[in-house]
Amino acid sequence: MKVKVSRKAHFNAAHRLYVPEWSFEKNDAIFGKCNNPNFHGHNYELIVSVTGEIDPVTGYVIDMKVLKDLIKSEIENAFDHKNLNVEVPEFKNVNPTAENISVVIWNKLRPHLADDKELEVVLYETPRNFVTYSG
Amino acid sequence: MKVKVSRKAHFNAAHRLYVPEWSFEKNDAIFGKCNNPNFHGHNYELIVSVTGEIDPVTGYVIDMKVLKDLIKSEIENAFDHKNLNVEVPEFKNVNPTAENISVVIWNKLRPHLADDKELEVVLYETPRNFVTYSG
Amino acid sequence: MKVKVSRKAHFNAAHRLYVPEWSFEKNDAIFGKCNNPNFHGHNYELIVSVTGEIDPVTGYVIDMKVLKDLIKSEIENAFDHKNLNVEVPEFKNVNPTAENISVVIWNKLRPHLADDKELEVVLYETPRNFVTYSG
Amino acid sequence: MKVKVSRKAHFNAAHRLYVPEWSFEKNDAIFGKCNNPNFHGHNYELIVSVTGEIDPVTGYVIDMKVLKDLIKSEIENAFDHKNLNVEVPEFKNVNPTAENISVVIWNKLRPHLADDKELEVVLYETPRNFVTYSG
Amino acid sequence: MKVKVSRKAHFNAAHRLYVPEWSFEKNDAIFGKCNNPNFHGHNYELIVSVTGEIDPVTGYVIDMKVLKDLIKSEIENAFDHKNLNVEVPEFKNVNPTAENISVVIWNKLRPHLADDKELEVVLYETPRNFVTYSG
Amino acid sequence: MKVKVSRKAHFNAAHRLYVPEWSFEKNDAIFGKCNNPNFHGHNYELIVSVTGEIDPVTGYVIDMKVLKDLIKSEIENAFDHKNLNVEVPEFKNVNPTAENISVVIWNKLRPHLADDKELEVVLYETPRNFVTYSG
Numbered sequence: 001m002k003v004k005v006s007r008k009a010h011f012n013a014a015h016r017l018y019v020p021e022w023s024f025e026k027n028d029a030i031f032g033k034c035n036n037p038n039f040h041g042h043n044y045e046l047i048v049s050v051t052g053e054i055d056p057v058t059g060y061v062i063d064m065k066v067l068k069d070l071i072k073s074e075i076e077n078a079f080d081h082k083n084l085n086v087e088v089p090e091f092k093n094v095n096p097t098a099e100n101i102s103v104v105i106w107n108k109l110r111p112h113l114a115d116d117k118e119l120e121v122v123l124y125e126t127p128r129n130f131v132t133y134s135g
Numbered sequence: 136m137k138v139k140v141s142r143k144a145h146f147n148a149a150h151r152l153y154v155p156e157w158s159f160e161k162n163d164a165i166f167g168k169c170n171n172p173n174f175h176g177h178n179y180e181l182i183v184s185v186t187g188e189i190d191p192v193t194g195y196v197i198d199m200k201v202l203k204d205l206i207k208s209e210i211e212n213a214f215d216h217k218n219l220n221v222e223v224p225e226f227k228n229v230n231p232t233a234e235n236i237s238v239v240i241w242n243k244l245r246p247h248l249a250d251d252k253e254l255e256v257v258l259y260e261t262p263r264n265f266v267t268y269s270g
Numbered sequence: 271m272k273v274k275v276s277r278k279a280h281f282n283a284a285h286r287l288y289v290p291e292w293s294f295e296k297n298d299a300i301f302g303k304c305n306n307p308n309f310h311g312h313n314y315e316l317i318v319s320v321t322g323e324i325d326p327v328t329g330y331v332i333d334m335k336v337l338k339d340l341i342k343s344e345i346e347n348a349f350d351h352k353n354l355n356v357e358v359p360e361f362k363n364v365n366p367t368a369e370n371i372s373v374v375i376w377n378k379l380r381p382h383l384a385d386d387k388e389l390e391v392v393l394y395e396t397p398r399n400f401v402t403y404s405g
Numbered sequence: 406m407k408v409k410v411s412r413k414a415h416f417n418a419a420h421r422l423y424v425p426e427w428s429f430e431k432n433d434a435i436f437g438k439c440n441n442p443n444f445h446g447h448n449y450e451l452i453v454s455v456t457g458e459i460d461p462v463t464g465y466v467i468d469m470k471v472l473k474d475l476i477k478s479e480i481e482n483a484f485d486h487k488n489l490n491v492e493v494p495e496f497k498n499v500n501p502t503a504e505n506i507s508v509v510i511w512n513k514l515r516p517h518l519a520d521d522k523e524l525e526v527v528l529y530e531t532p533r534n535f536v537t538y539s540g
Numbered sequence: 541m542k543v544k545v546s547r548k549a550h551f552n553a554a555h556r557l558y559v560p561e562w563s564f565e566k567n568d569a570i571f572g573k574c575n576n577p578n579f580h581g582h583n584y585e586l587i588v589s590v591t592g593e594i595d596p597v598t599g600y601v602i603d604m605k606v607l608k609d610l611i612k613s614e615i616e617n618a619f620d621h622k623n624l625n626v627e628v629p630e631f632k633n634v635n636p637t638a639e640n641i642s643v644v645i646w647n648k649l650r651p652h653l654a655d656d657k658e659l660e661v662v663l664y665e666t667p668r669n670f671v672t673y674s675g
Numbered sequence: 676m677k678v679k680v681s682r683k684a685h686f687n688a689a690h691r692l693y694v695p696e697w698s699f700e701k702n703d704a705i706f707g708k709c710n711n712p713n714f715h716g717h718n719y720e721l722i723v724s725v726t727g728e729i730d731p732v733t734g735y736v737i738d739m740k741v742l743k744d745l746i747k748s749e750i751e752n753a754f755d756h757k758n759l760n761v762e763v764p765e766f767k768n769v770n771p772t773a774e775n776i777s778v779v780i781w782n783k784l785r786p787h788l789a790d791d792k793e794l795e796v797v798l799y800e801t802p803r804n805f806v807t808y809s810g
């Protein structure tokens with residue numbers, strides 16, 4: 001009896017999308033307004049889902065409070081009210097697209113979960129744009 | 136041409152999370168505020184999805200009105216404005232966590248659907264906590 | 271330049287609607303399923319709004335963190351995961367309808383705000399039922 | 406590293422659900438109010454998801470602007486503010502149920518995506534009724 | 541102690557915006573795609589609010605079930621799955637813009653409420669377009 | 676017959692909250708994480724409402740397309756994907772709090788509306804924090 005347990009979280013951040021090796025013109029052609037050198041930002045909505053067997057005693061797959069605290073310590077504390085390009089080491093050489101941010105989040109959470117649990121990350125960059133990564 | 140058809144429903148209920156065999160202190164350590172012996176409650180949002188082939192004449196996988204009525208008769212009538220621990224027999228010996236509620240809902244709906252249909256249940260306990268069960 | 275600043279919060283609670291002086295039958299006729307003696311519950315969504323002049327230095331009417339903490343200490347700590355009828359003194363002799371809860375919330379918050387600020391409380395009992403009280 | 410990229414879009418349309426070969430009475434029994442010969446309508450919310458490898462240079466699976474423009478040119482321009490039965494050729498002989506509309510949308514988008522990309526369409530007919538089609 | 545009590549409801553309908561006395565070209569210039577002679581449609585979300593004193597015995601301004609049933613009998617039964625231009629008499633000589641629909645709804649509900657109650661109607665034509673009318 | 680017509684819009688931006696005359700420590704004490712010198716950002720949701728008489732011929736208070744285009748030309752083009760502190764002249768000497776942004780938006784829109792129309796601006800900085808300004 002495998003159940004997927006999902007927890008919604010939130011962080012705000014600034015970022016800029018560009019490839020440092022490219023000219024400004026080429027970055028502008030590909031990334032448009034997202035290439036603004038002065039940065040822009042988003043309210044990122046994050047849904048982290050953990051799939052596994054229900055514990056027959058507690059009725060939990062994972063304690064939501066444990067999951068909530070894990071998201072806070074690993075993701076919100078690292079990303080919230082930050083400039084992703086400037087202050088988050090994972091994006092030193094990685095363009096902080098929604099795709100790449102979702103992979104970074106997945107990689108940061110995965111070691112903290114038991115091996116028999118599956119992990120999925122959904123990241124909303126805006127209410128109309130979002131990505132899903134499952135490893 | 137398999138399509139998944141989803142219908143959103145709603146019920147309000149009171150519940151308490153605890154393991155009767157445990158001391159109050161142990162329940163408090165695991166379930167925190169959810170162990171309140173006087174109960175607390177939620178607006179549960181429920182999404183029931185049925186997957187199957189499109190009927191080539193009607194264009195339906197399943198008539199939404201049929202699905203809506205099934206959810207009403209089997210789930211809303213049994214759970215809405217109820218105390219899950221006290222009044223719903225399925226939780227007499229089962230802790231009414233979101234995980235267990237989703238499994239109970241799935242088990243109550245499954246016999247009413249044709250064998251070639253797949254069933255998925257998503258249950259929101261709060262806007263930030265939800266679970267998914269597919270059998 | 272008066273601006274209204276609004277902060278959304280959340281608490282879960284159990285309650286029962288009834289008039290103790292009435293028979294069960296009369297309560298049943300008026301309050302229906304909400305009169306369940308075993309209680310039912312809701313995810314209450316709360317929007318607290320404070321209206322006042324913008325501070326010309328900070329640009330704040332009220333610091334959102336201050337407002338958030340006030341809602342937490344006065345309302346969430348008192349109501350969250352509680353049985354309103356049994357555990358919240360304000361409802362000892364007051365029926366915990368959404369209307370009455372909104373007035374109790376307003377009365378609890380009002381003394382903590384400066385006299386030149388206006389206060390409004392919006393309380394969602396369900397996504398489809400909500401009330402507004404402004405004193 | 407496969408990521409699913411999702412874009413939300415929107416169109417309004419009128420439609421009628423019925424099988425032309427059936428009597429009005431039989432259509433009425435199956436489709437109820439949706440069989441109104443004068444039509445009714447919906448705000449359709451559409452989520453189009455494309456799954457593929459992240460481009461190691463740009464960090465994109467697909468440029469959201471490209472996906473947004475594709476949905477606009479292929480779907481919104483064809484369906485928005487239209488009468489699906491009368492004005493959209495794909496429904497000349499196909500009942501415009503949510504299921505069939507999702508298949509038509511998928512078929513219209515599929516040729517515009519690279520072969521190594523997967524496509525999923527979610528279509529909300531109302532906030533409570535929606536369908537998912539993945540080919 | 542005046543409280544505003546709000547109830548959310550829903551109906552789907554087809555409509556066309558145009559002034560019969562104008563040429564098609566003039567209607568096209570003013571109403572654009574909304575002037576489609578084959579109609580288009582919407583999921584209208586409706587919020588009806590009633591303001592009044594809290595009854596000191598029941599704790600209600602108005603019983604939500606009474607308000608829900610009133611909206612169903614007066615508005616949903618009249619408008620849901622209808623063609624507003626063709627089938628709703630109030631729009632025989634009135635253009636069914638969101639503004640005019642909100643006034644018609646207000647006029648239909650007002651006689652059913654006590655004189656000391658105030659009435660407000662909010663009507664969402666789409667999630668991004670809505671109107672408010674208070675008489 | 677005055678009706679309020681509301682249109683929802685959206686822009687993303689980076690900002691930093693601080694008072695240049697203050698020390699970093701004082702700014703940190705008042706603005707906390709919002710004082711990050713590397714900026715953070717938000718998805719701002721904007722609701723612009725115009726109140727006035729319904730035109731008896733068209734049934735419009737204001738054409739939604741006109742309102743949508745006005746918001747685009749005056750607000751979205753000026754703020755979207757921008758750094759409010761660095762790139763928007765109105766915030767050269769004004770701290771870009773939600774309160775101040777709502778006033779700036781109101782002041783930019785007001786001259787474009789007829790004198791007999793009233794204007795209200797609601798600005799969501801996050802889904803839980805928002806402000807309202809009516810002049």
